[in-house]
Amino acid sequence: MIRAAVVGARNAAPRGLLRSLALVVPPQLDAFVLPGMDVARARGLDVESAGLRPVATPRHAAVLLIVGELPESLWDAATVVYAQMARPRAIVALGGDGIGPLPGPDASAAMGQAGLEGAIERVRRLLRTGSWSQETEPFEAAALLPKRRTRRKKKKPAEPPAAERPSNDGTANDGAMHHGAMGGGADMGFMSMVRLTQHLPKGADGLPMERVQTPFGPFFPGLPSGLALTLWLDGDTVAQVEVASPVGSRKSDLSTGSGDLAERWSRRHPFAPAAYRRLVEAAAGGPPLDLGHVAALELERAASHLNWLADFGHLLGYAWLERHAAAWQRRLRTGCDLDRLAALEPKLLAVLQRVPRTPLLARRLTGVGVLDADELEGVGGPVARAAGLVRDARLDEPRYRSLGFEPVVRPEGDALARLSVRLDEIRRSVTLALAAYRAHGAAGAMGAARPEVERRSERPVEPGSGAVVDPPARAARIETPRGVAALQLRTNGDGAAEAVLETPSTAVLPLVEKLAVGQELADALVAISSLDLSPWEVVQ
Amino acid sequence: MTLVAYLLLVFVGAYVVAVVEEWSTSGRLRPTAPLLHGLALLARESLTPRRHDRNLFEAGPTLLLVAAVLALVALPLAPGLLPVELATGALWLNAALVYVAVALLMAGWGPDGAYAMVGGFRFVGQFIGYAMLIVMPVTAVAMRAESLATIAVVESQAPLWNVLAQPLGFVLFLVAAMAVCFLPPFDQPVAAAELAGGVFGEYTGVRLVVVRLGRLVLVLTLALSVTVLFLGGWLGPWLPPAVWSLLKTLAVVLVMLSVGRYLPRLRTDWALEWGWKLGIPLALVNILWVGVVLLVGPA
Numbered sequence: 001m002i003r004a005a006v007v008g009a010r011n012a013a014p015r016g017l018l019r020s021l022a023l024v025v026p027p028q029l030d031a032f033v034l035p036g037m038d039v040a041r042a043r044g045l046d047v048e049s050a051g052l053r054p055v056a057t058p059r060h061a062a063v064l065l066i067v068g069e070l071p072e073s074l075w076d077a078a079t080v081v082y083a084q085m086a087r088p089r090a091i092v093a094l095g096g097d098g099i100g101p102l103p104g105p106d107a108s109a110a111m112g113q114a115g116l117e118g119a120i121e122r123v124r125r126l127l128r129t130g131s132w133s134q135e136t137e138p139f140e141a142a143a144l145l146p147k148r149r150t151r152r153k154k155k156k157p158a159e160p161p162a163a164e165r166p167s168n169d170g171t172a173n174d175g176a177m178h179h180g181a182m183g184g185g186a187d188m189g190f191m192s193m194v195r196l197t198q199h200l201p202k203g204a205d206g207l208p209m210e211r212v213q214t215p216f217g218p219f220f221p222g223l224p225s226g227l228a229l230t231l232w233l234d235g236d237t238v239a240q241v242e243v244a245s246p247v248g249s250r251k252s253d254l255s256t257g258s259g260d261l262a263e264r265w266s267r268r269h270p271f272a273p274a275a276y277r278r279l280v281e282a283a284a285g286g287p288p289l290d291l292g293h294v295a296a297l298e299l300e301r302a303a304s305h306l307n308w309l310a311d312f313g314h315l316l317g318y319a320w321l322e323r324h325a326a327a328w329q330r331r332l333r334t335g336c337d338l339d340r341l342a343a344l345e346p347k348l349l350a351v352l353q354r355v356p357r358t359p360l361l362a363r364r365l366t367g368v369g370v371l372d373a374d375e376l377e378g379v380g381g382p383v384a385r386a387a388g389l390v391r392d393a394r395l396d397e398p399r400y401r402s403l404g405f406e407p408v409v410r411p412e413g414d415a416l417a418r419l420s421v422r423l424d425e426i427r428r429s430v431t432l433a434l435a436a437y438r439a440h441g442a443a444g445a446m447g448a449a450r451p452e453v454e455r456r457s458e459r460p461v462e463p464g465s466g467a468v469v470d471p472p473a474r475a476a477r478i479e480t481p482r483g484v485a486a487l488q489l490r491t492n493g494d495g496a497a498e499a500v501l502e503t504p505s506t507a508v509l510p511l512v513e514k515l516a517v518g519q520e521l522a523d524a525l526v527a528i529s530s531l532d533l534s535p536w537e538v539v540q
Numbered sequence: 541m542t543l544v545a546y547l548l549l550v551f552v553g554a555y556v557v558a559v560v561e562e563w564s565t566s567g568r569l570r571p572t573a574p575l576l577h578g579l580a581l582l583a584r585e586s587l588t589p590r591r592h593d594r595n596l597f598e599a600g601p602t603l604l605l606v607a608a609v610l611a612l613v614a615l616p617l618a619p620g621l622l623p624v625e626l627a628t629g630a631l632w633l634n635a636a637l638v639y640v641a642v643a644l645l646m647a648g649w650g651p652d653g654a655y656a657m658v659g660g661f662r663f664v665g666q667f668i669g670y671a672m673l674i675v676m677p678v679t680a681v682a683m684r685a686e687s688l689a690t691i692a693v694v695e696s697q698a699p700l701w702n703v704l705a706q707p708l709g710f711v712l713f714l715v716a717a718m719a720v721c722f723l724p725p726f727d728q729p730v731a732a733a734e735l736a737g738g739v740f741g742e743y744t745g746v747r748l749v750v751v752r753l754g755r756l757v758l759v760l761t762l763a764l765s766v767t768v769l770f771l772g773g774w775l776g777p778w779l780p781p782a783v784w785s786l787l788k789t790l791a792v793v794l795v796m797l798s799v800g801r802y803l804p805r806l807r808t809d810w811a812l813e814w815g816w817k818l819g820i821p822l823a824l825v826n827i828l829w830v831g832v833v834l835l836v837g838p839a
Contacts, residue, residue: 010585021583026576028566048566056732057741059587060748062580086585086744131583214654222733236658236808315733317724317805319565360725364804521658522734522807 005130006123007103008082008089008139014132025128028053029120032061032085034078035218035247036225037314040067041307041326042270043095043111044334050116051124056221058084063123064091068111068270069098073246074226077218078102079141088131090123092116103139113334203234211239218246218535222315222525226535231516231524238524241513248538251500261489261499271307271534274300275480282476283489289399291440295433297478302429303332304481305382305422308532309355312419315529316364324351338437345430352423365416369515369527372413378507381483383531386421387413393479403435415530422532473498480504482532503537543623550612553786554756557763557793561756564797578749586745589651600647601740601747605754607643611636612761616690618774618781629690630678633765637674637720640758641667644722644729644739647751651742659738663729665808666719669815673716676823677709680830681769694773701772705833709826710770712819717762717796719811721755724800728808763792 014022031052033040040047047054047065055061058081070078082089082102093099095111107122109115200208217228226247232240249268262280266273274296282289306329313321328348332341356362373387380391388411394400395407408424410417473490483504490498508531515531516524558574588597614629614636616622626632641664648660682688684705685696703710719726730738740751767773767788774781776788 010583014583018583021579024576024579024583026580027570027573028577053566055737057737059742059744060737062584086587088584212654212657221736233654233658236662317727317731317733317800318803319724319801323567359803360806361804364807520807520809522728522731522805525734 005133005136006088006090006106006126007137008085008087008091008106009131009133009136010087011134011136011138012132013134018132022131023128025124027051029063029124029127030055030061031063031065032058032081032219033065033067034070034081034225035067035074037221038307038311039225039270040065041310041329042304042333043067044330045094045113045116046330047116050113051120058082059086061085062089062127063120064089064102065116066091066093066099066102066105067095069096070100071247072100074218075100075102076141076143077228077246080143081219083139083141083144087136088127090127092119092123094119101142103137201234201239203237203239209234216525223528224311224533224535227512227528227533229512229516229528231521233521236521238516238519238521241516243509243512245505245509245535245538245540247535248506248540249501250540269534269537271304271536272300272480272482275478275485276537279476279478279480279485279487280489282478283474283487285474289397291399291436294397294399294403295436295440298429298433298436299332301481302426302433303329305426305429305532306332308422308529309426312529315525316361318358318361321355321358338434341430342434345434348430349427352427355423356420362416365419365526365530366412366414368415368519368523369418369530370412370414371511371515375511375514379483379504379511380507381479381481381504382408382418382421382425383504383508383511384483385409386417387411391484393477393484396477399436400432403432403439405432415526418530418532480537482534482537483507485537501539503539505533505535505537506539508533509538542621546613546617546621546623547609549617550609550757550760553760553764553789554753556790557756557759557797558752560790560793561759561797564794564801578752581744581749581752582746584745586747587742589653589742591652592742593650593652595650596646597650597742598747600643600645600650601743601750601754603639603643603646605750605757607636607639608754608757608761610639612757612764614690615761615764615768616694616773617764617785619691621782622691625691626689628688630682630688630693630769633690634675634678638671640720641671643754647743648729648739653742655735655737655741656739659729659731659735659741662808663722663739666722666726666728666811669808669811669813670716670719670819673712673815673819673823674720676820676827677706677713677716678769680706680709680823680827683827683830683834690768690773694768694775697772698775701775702770703772706770706826706830708822708829710766712823712826713770714766714792714795716819717766718799721759721762721796723759723796725803725806726811727800727805728811731805734805759793759796760789763789763796766792 028048029052031047031054033047033054037047037054045067052063052065058064062085064082064085066078078099079101082091090106091099091102093105093108094116097105097108099105106126107119109119197208200210203209211232211234214231214233215228216231217223218226223229226245228244228246230242231238262277262284265280266277269276278289278293278297306325309325310322310329313319313325328351331344371383371387373389376384376387376389384391385407388409390407390409392407394405408421408428410421473488475486475488477484477486485504486502488500511531512528512533515527519527555574559569559571562573563569611633613623614626614632644663645660648656648663650656681693681702684702685693687693722729728734730740735741740748743751764785767785771788771792774785776784779787
């Protein structure tokens, strides 16, 4: 069926001047990206060149761009985002129709830049001709309905009998800021600030302040997509934090599902698909790590760090960094051949060298989100290495040793150290990737390096009795861009029977609260972002 | 007639600022993009948050635009092109800009949302840091002109522009001007990644058009004030006076919109610390310097 209007068209017929205005479609459509720009970049998308302009709030968006299938745990939040958008509003779904209770997408396409550009062009045409319609269905976010009903009840309370009216001692106060009800009593001749504020919690500066409970995520632009925080703000200071990772896996989910386990896991981890694919393959008894693997893994590490760098630049308001990091990330993700990478390497290095020399940057990050080595039990990756801990699974790999690999370590443990470690790791990863490919003698598309799994189709047989027995569990470890991931896998002929996974982000997640509480909001967000945790790999 | 022509110029100037801003953020020069974005916004729903304070929510954006225009009318483009000639024009500029802080506080409180509220209060906190850095360099400029009238300020720069006579005052005023416009790196009130749009995150449709227009006019106002106070206003050879004013203003706009792209956002406490511990002493030094030069320099 050919649609005449967008599903989120304005529900009326435009009159007068509005009839002409309804035809106007700007060269770039303001878009809110779900689950986040980090995932869009990791999928190799360049949303700006496709004619979209990412915005920080759904209020300002005309297009809701959904990248990949949304996990069910995000559906409620996605409907709230959609409900916040002003009409006319359109939905574009890329790489799957799993968009839950949202209205059917106005345009959908396979994952990829060409698909995105085609879908946006279709939406532009729809908006030009069908941004107003009298047949638009109303949309209510189910997640908002109960609250709204409660509030409606509160808005028009039945007049209580005189004996039941709240007393003026403040105990029956429902939050309204009536002077008398806040504690002074009807006979109080003035508004006492002491009494007004005596029941409020005190902030770090000793002043009483009403705390504001505020949700940040799971689609907040300054946090990793999928990370849901609830912050209690004491002014601009974070007084309390609740952390959740709704997109993480449950332990019981790891073993279930159909199809190829390596393929499923690589799809599930948008920032490190090659690493998780290799982890499963190694645990399933695949071939040992070769130089082709090393090149692919190091290229992925560099791309993942650059993706983080783009987000970090966005959070810091450092537009130059955001733009350059995103562009380089895209170049590495979408595949570039050996010759091109060798030619580009000096330019990338020049960009990376410029970052630490940025005025004010070191001052902005020094002392923010400090983590001591003794707080990092079980934590690896750049977070640990930036606190002076030499934890890197690559040290155990002969292939890496043959390439002269040495981990990057800094002692400070703050956000600046984590930035420095990742900048150095990008450099070394690109150098390692180039060295590995040269040694491997592999030319051609690097991003396509996907070694095949050696499938074991026969289950072991007990000697003597000849009975079929479960195979022993195999273990594998790999240094992902965020740290060591370890997998114990017991397989049968059809695929995974039992999987126990330890991921770096699972270990890092508890640090969020420690880093945020007591900090100014800006510092708390910078500290959390500097951890580069991926909620998608959290195992709960 | 002058007022109408002037207001027309204001809107043309604001549009040019929008084109420059589009270019500085996207890297592409698209002259029609701001117009099409603005028109498309007019056709969109103008939503109101569920429990907003109607008066503050509606008044915030309007007051921002009004404050920016009010500050602008005391700034001359050319000798005959000044809508309101005030004997205290430089003082008027300061007074009008104070209402920018009021506008942002209202726009932050009005929607009854945490992000907007934090953004509004961030602006006020930041404003305390640099408000004196607007006032004190203007004082030094007025000392040299021996007048608060903006025409006299420009004429006093005929021998030597204030940017050369008072370089310290110029730098302080330019930095403070960027902070008044909450441009990067002073964009804490509207920080996209920290506050999801901040003060103006809840505005849509026509109201958002007013917000954006107000901000563009504010940038234009501050850029023109830098031109008038420090860059010799309309003074310059060969070209008509108004053209000189516009060219200089455009150059200032370019600087104001570009610098922040290469720096991380400043923290609010830095604005306070640097404003009070560094900026104000330097502004006093600037005033002292101008005073000494006036006393001992050539008549």
